[in-house]
Amino acid sequence: xxxxxxxxxxxxxxxxxxxxxxxxxxxxxxxxxxxxxxxxxxxxxxxxxxxxxxxxxxxxxxxxxxxxxxxxxxxxxxxxxxxxxxxxxxxxxxxxxxxxxxxxxxxxxxxxxxxxxxxxxxxxxxxxxxxxxxxxxxxxxxxxxxxxxxxxxxxxxxxxxxxxxxxxxxxxxxxxxxxxxxxxxxxxxxxxxxxxxxxxxxxxxxxxxxxxxxxxxxxxxxxxxxxxxxxxxxxxxxxxxxxxxxxxxxxxxxxxxxxxxxxxxxxxxxxxxxxxxxxxxxxxxxxxxxxxxxxxxxxxxxxxxxxxxxxxxxxxxxxxxxxxxxxxxxxxxxxxxxxxxxxxxxxxxxxxxxxxxxxxxxxxxxxxxxxxxxxxxxxxxxxxxx
Amino acid sequence: xxxxxxxxxxxxxxxxxxxxxxxxxxxxxxxxxxxxxxxxxxxxxxxxxxxxxxxxxxxxxxxxxxxxxxxxxxxxxxxxxxxxxxxxxxxxxxxxxxxxxxxxxxxxxxxxxxxxxxxxxxxxxxxxxxxxxxxxxxxxxxxxxxxxxxxxxxxxxxxxxxxxxxxxxxxxxxxxxxxxxxxxxxxxxxxxxxxxxxxxxxxxxxxxxxxxxxxxxxxxxxxxxxxxxxxxxxxxxxxxxxxxxxxxxxxxxxxxxxxxxxxxxxxxxxxxxxxxxxxxxxxxxxxxxxxxxxxxxxxxxxxxxxxxxxxxxxxxxxxxxxxxxxxxxxxxxxxxxxxxxxxxxxxxxxxxxxxxxxxxxxxxxxxxxxxxxxxxxxxxxxxxxx
Numbered sequence: 001x002x003x004x005x006x007x008x009x010x011x012x013x014x015x016x017x018x019x020x021x022x023x024x025x026x027x028x029x030x031x032x033x034x035x036x037x038x039x040x041x042x043x044x045x046x047x048x049x050x051x052x053x054x055x056x057x058x059x060x061x062x063x064x065x066x067x068x069x070x071x072x073x074x075x076x077x078x079x080x081x082x083x084x085x086x087x088x089x090x091x092x093x094x095x096x097x098x099x100x101x102x103x104x105x106x107x108x109x110x111x112x113x114x115x116x117x118x119x120x121x122x123x124x125x126x127x128x129x130x131x132x133x134x135x136x137x138x139x140x141x142x143x144x145x146x147x148x149x150x151x152x153x154x155x156x157x158x159x160x161x162x163x164x165x166x167x168x169x170x171x172x173x174x175x176x177x178x179x180x181x182x183x184x185x186x187x188x189x190x191x192x193x194x195x196x197x198x199x200x201x202x203x204x205x206x207x208x209x210x211x212x213x214x215x216x217x218x219x220x221x222x223x224x225x226x227x228x229x230x231x232x233x234x235x236x237x238x239x240x241x242x243x244x245x246x247x248x249x250x251x252x253x254x255x256x257x258x259x260x261x262x263x264x265x266x267x268x269x270x271x272x273x274x275x276x277x278x279x280x281x282x283x284x285x286x287x288x289x290x291x292x293x294x295x296x297x298x299x300x301x302x303x304x305x306x307x308x309x310x311x312x313x314x315x316x317x318x319x320x321x322x323x324x325x326x327x328x329x330x331x332x333x334x335x336x337x338x339x340x341x342x343x344x345x346x347x348x349x350x351x352x353x354x355x356x357x358x359x360x361x362x363x364x365x366x367x368x369x370x371x372x373x374x375x376x377x378x379x380x381x382x383x384x385x386x
Numbered sequence: 387x388x389x390x391x392x393x394x395x396x397x398x399x400x401x402x403x404x405x406x407x408x409x410x411x412x413x414x415x416x417x418x419x420x421x422x423x424x425x426x427x428x429x430x431x432x433x434x435x436x437x438x439x440x441x442x443x444x445x446x447x448x449x450x451x452x453x454x455x456x457x458x459x460x461x462x463x464x465x466x467x468x469x470x471x472x473x474x475x476x477x478x479x480x481x482x483x484x485x486x487x488x489x490x491x492x493x494x495x496x497x498x499x500x501x502x503x504x505x506x507x508x509x510x511x512x513x514x515x516x517x518x519x520x521x522x523x524x525x526x527x528x529x530x531x532x533x534x535x536x537x538x539x540x541x542x543x544x545x546x547x548x549x550x551x552x553x554x555x556x557x558x559x560x561x562x563x564x565x566x567x568x569x570x571x572x573x574x575x576x577x578x579x580x581x582x583x584x585x586x587x588x589x590x591x592x593x594x595x596x597x598x599x600x601x602x603x604x605x606x607x608x609x610x611x612x613x614x615x616x617x618x619x620x621x622x623x624x625x626x627x628x629x630x631x632x633x634x635x636x637x638x639x640x641x642x643x644x645x646x647x648x649x650x651x652x653x654x655x656x657x658x659x660x661x662x663x664x665x666x667x668x669x670x671x672x673x674x675x676x677x678x679x680x681x682x683x684x685x686x687x688x689x690x691x692x693x694x695x696x697x698x699x700x701x702x703x704x705x706x707x708x709x710x711x712x713x714x715x716x717x718x719x720x721x722x723x724x725x726x727x728x729x730x731x732x733x734x735x736x737x738x739x740x741x742x743x744x745x746x747x748x749x750x751x752x753x754x755x756x757x758x759x760x761x762x763x764x765x766x767x768x769x770x771x772x
Contacts, residue, residue: 002714002715004714004715004718004729004731005713005714005715005731005733005734005735006714020413024410024413024414027406027410027432027433027733028410028728028729028730028731029729029731030731030732030733046413046432046433046434046435047413047432047433048432049432284673287670287725287726287749288728292728296722301719301722302719302722302723304722304727304728305725305726309695309696309749310695327391328388328390328391328392329388329390329391332390333687333688336682336687336688336690337688339673339691340673340691341690342414342674342678342690343390343414343415344414345390345391345414345415345416346416347391347413347416348391349391363673363695
């Protein structure tokens, strides 16, 4: 199959920042792209060859879009699964496969999958709704212990749909939806490994990264590559991530988020079957960025080198609290003056508290120097409104 | 001035591959772009915010386009100078300035400029046309010695408009246009240094690169960064390039091509006031690519780090002889399998002998390993037609 400067068409479901960064590589390879997104102002609207506005959860919209392209992928999991399944049955290659997506979209099913495949993960119990969870707590036989982490099984993202339940009364603030109750595991670090796999089965892992979270918003604030952990722990994390990808028969990128416990156990938290925030550093720091490797993988081309040229740290640019409206990036000229600093502005016109508006990468030979500059960047740039 | 996700508009004259690669960075910063190019199929047509089709040498077309934007730049020198001058007089910032472009567009004027500013360059004589050159040779007082290099003063590119004259009869094949006769200097290496300067006067040079040329087509085949030369020679070359940029009061990128003579003298050959083929390696190998730095410079933002993360070698992908028509990139899957190899396909549908269709970057910690892989790439990939 000839993808380059040809009539081949790649379809992308979702037109946000992940798609926008992916489009850079489709342009670099001159591969034609069609993008479907509900928003008139989607960051992908330019740079793709054809943009279609429509609902990603609507069967007809997704199905008809899929029929126009030669291979279909997505930059967001919240897409109509039945349409993807139908398209795959009718011979349109969909990567990652809807079979894989089905196992991931629902956190309860995802956790069961880990248990069935002996992949280490925190103990949990599944509940059809909040009522069942409440009665379980009140029942004599309950093995459920407070505090625990409540997670709704679907449609959660960026920390939405996750709450720590310390006392029974906390449950009253929660929606009555399908959920899991997960044991609270004290951990040293949150880590992530991005795995890349093509249909021929070639598979590579990126180095382990360390994630620092914003205390309130529960959003990643810094992603640090390489993670400042023992080589032994790093190897264990990469091996587990590799295993997860293989068990899922996953094609494309799989971001595996993990906890490093106090006694250096690795527990899989959750996965994302697409380019991931924890891999943005790779644009500047890796020989092959996660986006180029996603493209190589779904086109069944040889995978690129996942090693790093230099250390990379990513700082998320999220909308500042108490600001909503037309965005301005205050002090961006200041941060541009520092070594190895590259901002990525996603192109959203409106800012809102904690909305992901962009990110900044700091590339440096020395990860500790990079970390210092990252802190300066974080404390200097402000995402506010006019 | 707020450039990011704002109403600010950057105008780019020329919509070829240089513009296309520049657009990646305008997208990364979410800066609005308008592009003018004569071709319906210009590589820049997607990824810019608005594309205008028109003649870059036509005063009205360029003037009207310039009136639509806040800052104007170009990716090709063959643009209507009077329109740029008019626009600048009317307050539209044009970078590089038409005053600079005027000194560069004509190779005779460019050579005189070097002489006037004590910038080392090969001895030359200017002639209004071929007839004057012929009579000069035949005159008794002639100081002109064969062999010499004939160069037409305008509209030459990629080795067009350059011929070595070994005997008087060779002149008969040449057009009767304004030209220079330049002494043939035996040299060890052709080198280039890209200089970046913003209106505030901040100025940086990229490392010295080494250029290997295709014997017949006189097009660059490999660009090697860092050049494999003595540090002392490298420092001399960077200092001369810096001086050239300052003498021109140049804003944006200036690529300075130089000869390293047998006795390690540095002679300036010619300059290009824009992103340059000799800087494409910087996308993968430098902390800040030449394109991002061009953008930073013309917007008077702080310049990015021009140092390299790793060694980078660029291989030009030019159309193979005896092939014309719809392009295919034969064996591209093979080269993707090698370490640190990234193809850039410009998106031209039709190939022609020696037409620039793309380039491949090889990034590696070791420049000699990179050079070996570059040779393999060169001998493996074929730009042919169906």
